[in-house]
Amino acid sequence: MSEEFMKVIVFQLKEEEYGVPVKYVGSIERMQNITRVPGTPEFVKGVINLRGVVTPIIDLRERFDLEITEYTESTRIIIVNIADKEVGMIVDSANDVIDIPESTIEPPPEVVGSVEADYIHGVAKLDKRLLILLNLDKVLSKDELKQIQTVEGTS
Amino acid sequence: MENNQYLEVFIDESKEHLQAMNDQLLELEKNPAELSIVQEIFRSAHTLKGMSATMGFEDLANLTHKMENVLDAVRNEKIQVDSNMLDIVFEAVEYLEEIIFDIAEGGDGKKDVKNIVEKLLQIEKGEVPQEENQAEVAASSEQILEAELGTDLPFNNLDEFELTVLQESRERHFNNFHIHVELREDCLLKAARVYMVFEILEQVGEVIKSIPSVEDLEEEKFDYDFDVLLVTKESRDDVYKRIMKVSEIERVEVNAFNVNQYMESKKQEKSAEQKAQMKKEETGDHPQTNTKSPKTQKDAKKKSVSKTIRVNIDRLDVLMNLFEELVIDRGRLEQISYELNHNDLKETVERMSRISSDLQNIILTMRMVPIEQVFNRFPRMVRQLARDLNKKVDFQITGQETELDRTVIDEIGDPLVHLIRNALDHGIETPEERAKKGKPEQGTLKLKAYHSGNHVYVEIEDDGQGINKEKVIHKAIQNGVITAEQSQSMTDQQIYELIMASGFSTADKISDVSGRGVGLDVVKNTIESLGGSITIDSRPDEGSLFSIQLPLTLSIISVMLVDVADERYAIPLSSIIETAIVKKEDIMHAHNKEVIDFRGKVVPLVHLKEVFEVPVEQDEKDDLYSIVIVRKGDKMAGMVVDSFIGQQEIVLKSLGNYLTNVFAISGATILGNGEVALIVDTNALIK
Known part of the structure; x- marks a missing residue:
């Protein structure tokens, strides 16, 4: 029996490699000027003009509470479409499209004290590479957004 | 026409x-x-x-x-x-x-x-x-060609179909009546009386034919009497009494109409006619050729209606987006040709610029339509309805030049028809009732459209009897829309909203006008599907106000572009009163808030820099404040910005489904240089 494969786009954040299924990805853009939108969570960097469509952009580093770095030549914006929402995610670099066998995908490691891990769909092991597969729904989750807004509002 | x-x-x-x-x-x-x-x-x-x-x-x-x-x-x-x-x-x-x-x-x-x-x-x-026999249609059309024969009986021109119906009804033990109605000579609203008579007749049976024709009767093209052929189950006396209930009727004669007798008398004529028909066919003069002449007339008329095609709005959206891309590239091309200083290139780019701005105008106007188009058909409708209902109505329209997106225009027609019909049928009373209440006999119905902030409002206001709360509650409970307990704790507003609940109608009987309760719930659904809302306000004996709020989705608006630190914002011109530059020492403090004296009014100041938390490199010490004075209704506020850029027409875009309900931002737009500027929702900044 042939194995089921999943085509993913591989991108980097800090030293780690992440993957999003190709079917959700609309395009990959270079870094460009972003218009800040006030009153939104920190990780929402603002909006860009994507071929005539105003598209919101989030910084994945900030979304995952990783340290913030300067954007570089290799910084990319991955435009994803999920449930009629179109959002761009800023990543350190996007460099690969690979097929990963479904069998290599494992559920996310459960570590005591890790709450935010619910946006990880699973981990794929490929030779010596570890690929973190994202649960885009959760990454863009509105509930989380609202929570953050209320926290900000009360502080 | x-x-x-x-x-x-x-x-x-x-x-x-x-x-x-x-x-x-x-x-x-x-x-x-x-x-x-x-x-x-x-x-x-x-x-x-x-x-x-x-x-x-x-x-x-x-x-x-x-x-x-x-x-x-x-x-x-x-x-x-x-x-x-x-x-x-x-x-x-x-x-x-x-x-x-x-x-x-x-x-x-x-x-x-x-x-x-x-x-x-x-x-x-x-x-x-x-x-049924297919020949009937042909027969009836021939009927028109035939000149009226001068016999005493009004109904000497029944076609085959009408006869079949009469015969059939006889076999089924229905009564066929020939009714002769005479109106009083001082009758003012002849058409209305005829309408009432017909309504009564339709209740008891079916009108087969009338002389003069229904159209002529409605247009009052008759003297004071008319004849009707009725098929009914009711007795002769019953029909007579019912018709006599209509006022201003002089005389009614109800006689049985004998079909067989009629047939007998017609038979001879018929056979002669048939022979003539045969002859026609022999000479090759087919009935089809007869229809040719009206057709050629039609061809001549054809040009009177200009041709339109309906285009899916989605396609226009795509067209619009593509065009904006083009505009951005055009800007770049202009820049390049300027730098290269190449003559041919320059000319070509200039030409392209001109063509593309024409194109832009066409695309923009393609989507925007004045609401006039919808409003225009109402005066006639109101007039006719008022006549049918025996009511006197003064119909006033304002703001018909207000432009709305085609999507909205296409959808708003039906709901407005329903609301206007509703206001006429249930809202405005009959002249007699109005006189009793001490109101002018003529009711007023106002239809109004206007822009305010980022919305278009369409209001329908009547000075009728208002909404009867008790009746609404009673009906709602009766129809199972709410329970008796629920009705106790409801506000007036909530009660009025009930009339838009599904399957609700306060009309006691079904009339041609008010419908069968399919009106208002559809109205509400349509408006909500457009992203709008509808509110009802009503006072007993003073009237009702239906106010529809519609968003300005994807429409072109005029804005004033302003800079706040390094960010650029757009403020809709519709809410701006004026701009001013005020010295710092002219700013006063009231209750710990900065206010200015603007033409004798105290206007509070809002620092956009603070509201939008604009990152500022260093605090500039500026002695002058640039202020955009905006209004919401009667209230005003001054927005403090760093500098004014100028006025521009922009395309309103939403921030997408991800960022919804951003405070004080109603949308975004793409500027000529391809960057995004946010549009300030000034209404949210004025309390």
Whole structure:
């Protein structure tokens, strides 16, 4: 029996490699000027003009509470479409499209004290590479957004 | 033709409704048990009926009305959906299509619909219609050609079809009556009386024929008497009494109409006629050739309706987005040609710029339509309705130049028709009632459209009797919309909203005007699907106000661009009163808030820098404040910005589905350099 494969786009954040299924990805853009939108969570960097469509952009580093770095030549914006929402995610670099066998995908490691891990769909092991597969729904989750807004509002 | 202006809209919309009916009927054929489909068809038929009656296409309205009756019965599970019933309804829709295509080609929309109407009636009564002679249609058209013969009997011109109906009804023990009605000579509203008589007759039976024709009667083209052929189950006396109930009637004669006798007397004539017909055919003069002359007339008329095509709004959206891309690249090209200083290139780019700005205008105007287009058909409708209802109404329209996106215009027509009909039927009282209440006999109905902030408001205001709260509650409880306990804790507003609940109608009886409770819930749904909202305000004996708020989705608005630190914002011009530059020492403090004295009024200041948390490199010490004074209703506020850029027409875009409800930002726009600027929702900044 042939194995089921999943085509993913591989991108980097800090030293780690992440993957999003190709079917959700609309395009990959270079870094460009972003218009800040006030009153939104920190990780929402603002909006860009994507071929005539105003598209919101989030910084994945900030979304995952990783340290913030300067954007570089290799910084990319991955435009994803999920449930009629179109959002761009800023990543350190996007460099690969690979097929990963479904069998290599494992559920996310459960570590005591890790709450935010619910946006990880699973981990794929490929030779010596570890690929973190994202649960885009959760990454863009509105509930989380609202929570953050209320926290900000009360502080 | 005075209707020309709305004829196009009518034709387009009718075609759309017919298409919808066809689709839904096919769907119904697949799932005969699905009553929600019937509901859909019913709504389409209902709207079509209203529109065609307004436009004066009687046959169309008549046929749709009968069809509606059948559908209503199906909806109420009085009639089963079966292939026979579907066949007839399909046939009816086919007829409707023919009529509308005839109208579209410049025809007058007249067609003999009696045949199909009869079939529908039979279904309605639960009978199985039998196949009828196809020759009838031809016979009736010939009837028109025939000159009226000068016999004493008014009904000497019955066609075969009418005869069949009369004969059949006799066999079924219905009574056929020839009714002669004379109106009093001082009767003022002749058409209204006729309408009332006809309404009574339709209640007890079916009018087969009238002389003069119904059209002529409605247009008051008769003296003081008219004749009607009625098929009914009621007795002669009963019919007589019912008609006499209508006031201003001088005399009524009800006589049995003997079909057989009529047939006898006609027989001889008929045979002679047939011979003539045969002769015609022998000489090759087919009836078809007869119809040719009207056709050529039609061809001549054809040009009167300009051709339109309907384009899917999605495609216009795509076109718009693509065009904006082009504009951005155009900007770059201009920059490059300027730098290279190459003559040919420069010329080409200039040419391209000119063409593209023309193109831009066309694309923008393609989407924006003044609401006039919708409003224009109302005065006529109101006039006719008021006449039908015996009410006096002064109809005032303001703000018809307000522009709205085509999407909204297309959808807003039906809801407004419903609301206006509603106001006339339930809101404004009869002149007698009004006089009793000490109000002027003539009621006032106002239709108003205006821009405010990022919304367009459409208001329908009448000075009628208002909404009867008790009646609404009673009805709602009766119909199971709410429980008695719930009604206790409801606010006035909530009670008024009840009339928009599904299946609710306060009219005690079904009239042609107010419909059957399919009106207001549809209105609400349509408006909400457009992202708008509707509120009702009402005072007993003072009137009601239906206010529809519609968003300005994807429309072009004029804005003032301003800079706040390094960010650029757009403030809608519609809410700006003026701009001012104020010295720092002129700013006063009231209750710990910065205010200025603006033309004698105290206006609070809002620092956009603070509201939007704009990152600032270093605090500049500026002695002058640049202020944009905006308003919301009567209230004003001053927005403190760093500098004014200027005025511009922009395309309003949403921030997408991800960022919704951002405080004080109503959307975004793409500037000439390709960057995004946010649009300030000033209404949110004024409390």
